[in-house]
Amino acid sequence: MIxxxxxxxxxxxxxxxxxxxxxxxxxxxxxxxxxxxxxxEIPQQTVVALxxxxxxxxxxxxxxxxGLGTNPVVAIGxxxxxxxxxxxxxxxxxxxxxxxxxxxxxxLDRVARRTGKYAFLHRYGVIMLVTVIWIPxxxxxxxxxxxxIFQWDKIQxxxxxxxxxxxxxSLVAAGAMGLIGILS
Numbered sequence: 696m697i698x699x700x701x702x703x704x705x706x707x708x709x710x711x712x713x714x715x716x717x718x719x720x721x722x723x724x725x726x727x728x729x730x731x732x733x734x735x736e737i738p739q740q741t742v743v744a745l746x747x748x749x750x751x752x753x754x755x756x757x758x759x760x761x762g763l764g765t766n767p768v769v770a771i772g773x774x775x776x777x778x779x780x781x782x783x784x785x786x787x788x789x790x791x792x793x794x795x796x797x798x799x800x801x802x803l804d805r806v807a808r809r810t811g812k813y814a815f816l817h818r819y820g821v822i823m824l825v826t827v828i829w830i831p832x833x834x835x836x837x838x839x840x841x842x843x844i845f846q847w848d849k850i851q852x853x854x855x856x857x858x859x860x861x862x863x864x865s866l867v868a869a870g871a872m873g874l875i876g877i878l879s
Contacts, residue, residue: 709795716787723780724750728773735769745770749777753835754828754863758871767868771861778835778860782853785839793843806844821847821855828859835860 724746732742741763748756760770793799810816821842828838838859842852 709791712787712791716784719780719783724777727776731773737765745773746777749774754867757864757867761871771864771868774864781835782839782856786843786849789843820845821851824852824855825859828856829863
């Protein structure tokens, strides 16, 4: 009886995580950017281009937004919203895989045992996400996976990733503005 109840609850937890991931994508990746774009009277095509660029080029997408005539702060805001949606979605999908696969759960336990020896890594390792999110190729999609593998607190991990994202996209915006100033 207890085992069958756990299976039912487990299926519903997986369904909840799946729909939460979809909700995060729809909210942060589509709805919020389009709402911000509408508020600042940015054409929808420009907002969609910035969303797509963020998914493909990550923090460098801010330069695309600026090149399309978007205010740098608004471009950073829209790309940050997309990034937050991706981060939360990746973390939710990783949790979903861990809950549905005993092999993944066992692997996570082994990682936790090995890294448990290093209190410094568990306590302060999450801060490295501020700089890891700058690395091309790892950035937006790999940073949440790193946070999940080390089982860092999700709120702290997302906060560090957002901080790193804001720094990186601000540097990209400054570079793009400087380049536009030189070319014009």
